[in-house]
Amino acid sequence: MLNIADTLHRWCREQRPFALATVVNVSGSAPLPVGTSVAVDAVGTAVGSISGGCVEGAVYELCQQVLHHQQAPQRAWFGYSDEDAFAIGLTCGGELDVLVQRIDPATCPHLTTALTDAAEGRATAVAQVVDGPAHLLGGHHTLNSGGALSSTDLDADTSRMVATQARAVLRTGRTARSTLGGTAATCPDPLTVLVHVAATRPRLLIFGAIDFAAALSQVGRFLGFQVTVCDARPVFATSARFPHADEVVVDWPHRYLERTTVDERTAICVLTHDAKFDIPLLRRALTLPVGYVGAMGSRRSHEERLRLLEEAGVTAGHLAALHSPIGLDLGAHTPEETALSITAEIIAHTNGASGLPLSQRTGPIHRTAAPGSAKGPTPFPARSGGGGTGGRRRPAALGVRELP
Structure with a gap:
């Protein structure tokens, strides 16, 4: 309705x-x-x-x-x-x-x-x-x-x-x-x-004013997020560089995260891959009741990041919630492809989906969550294309009855 x-x-x-x-x-x-x-x-x-x-x-x-x-x-x-x-x-x-x-x-x-x-x-x-x-x-x-x-x-x-x-x-x-x-x-x-x-629109918090953040802010805006880009470097964190962001903030990432409002539908993407920004930021982010936390970096960077977070006192349970390296395996190289990889992972995580090609799955394409089982952020109003195959075929072209 x-x-x-x-x-x-x-x-x-x-x-x-x-x-x-x-x-x-x-x-x-x-x-x-x-x-x-x-x-x-x-x-x-x-x-x-x-x-x-x-x-x-x-x-x-x-x-x-x-x-x-x-x-x-x-x-x-x-x-x-x-x-x-x-x-x-x-x-x-x-x-x-x-x-x-x-x-x-x-x-x-x-x-x-x-x-x-x-x-x-x-x-x-x-x-x-x-x-x-x-x-x-x-x-x-x-x-x-x-x-x-x-x-x-x-x-x-x-x-x-x-x-x-x-x-x-x-x-x-x-x-x-x-x-x-x-x-x-x-x-x-x-x-x-x-x-x-x-x-209201869920929030997408992007930390790191880099080219990947510009592409991610554009895709995030398209998907219905309220997008914030934050970086401690004023020369890079400008509205001119991020025209698709609703807000561009100049501040240390962890300090901004401590004072802003988040909820279960918020997605946090850490793109700085710089330990002096990442560690205090992720230490805070992983304790918050948000829907998604992801961090960019190579597998080597990821292992070093985990070591530093453990030394900073982050528990194994909180570390398990970290999506790193960030994104799905799409073979992405450009900032735009990487942005699609990241948002695809957010969508899959939101819906409890596997991220596998539909051709490798069986059963209905459009799945309905059980009442009260919604999980993680809901980045945009549900949209679906027509059609699809799979699922049971049960006769019943049309039935109408007046309710008692």
Whole structure:
């Protein structure tokens, strides 16, 4: 839903009802992730995409039906059709579970507030009920600025439970499903919420004002990072040399790191390969709750760096978190190739992926993390190309039912 926050924010301000189709579950090689939405207004204007094109027509028609006839929320399943390659379905072999519902902005002002925050770049979370008691299905519950849940139809205990989960998912920076309750001590009826997250840009801290840092700052900016370049040498650390950085800082690296703000989504790249900068910087970086720490240098430099860090009192557990030599083995030589190698490793680490060629892996190409298992930084909003092979092929071209 928050992938089209700009438009939905405008429609809500104009009090314009619309139908919202949201991917609430995926399996196999689905082309777009959970939480992606399409919206259609009363005059037929459509925004967003949920499949890269292969089921958009069917979803559009279902949105029109739900909107104009003011129907209850409906569920649609789209999957691969073995019998007819041209049937409505996903030829990539994946399956999408889509929830379609009518949204009337006049009845949910808290959703308008969340969409405003997302459209203006502020962090926000919206918990959408996608499974559970019939009267709660499709409900949107938002975190307010104080971290409490804005909701009108959840009891106090359920509201606190959903708020706790929404705050946890917001900290990871990625949209995720969570199943809550199901026990007498909490909520007797299990409730599944899809927590939509609009996160602020994660930070990429680059230490060392060298050519590799210039290329890395450009790629990092492209991927959605808030990029900082820091170096103690004012002649090299200039905005003119790093036009793609959001911030260029002249300071000793370890001193800057001690005073700046980092979190679990922050990536730190140490490119100086100079012990007088590296050792105090890495000694500090490896103790921080950040998503990624990498250091540039040859294998010989790496061994010497480990020795010096051990002498400086860095524990074996902290040293194990260091990515050094930095980057994946792409055979990179130029600064631009090296920047791709580094960011590829950050992405792989973020998603718990192997970094192997897809041709050497089996199973679905697009993998979905278990709820609450998000790990490391989330450098950019999830994007995927269409298609892909692999995964199970299960017939079920299209199924639609009105929810009870």
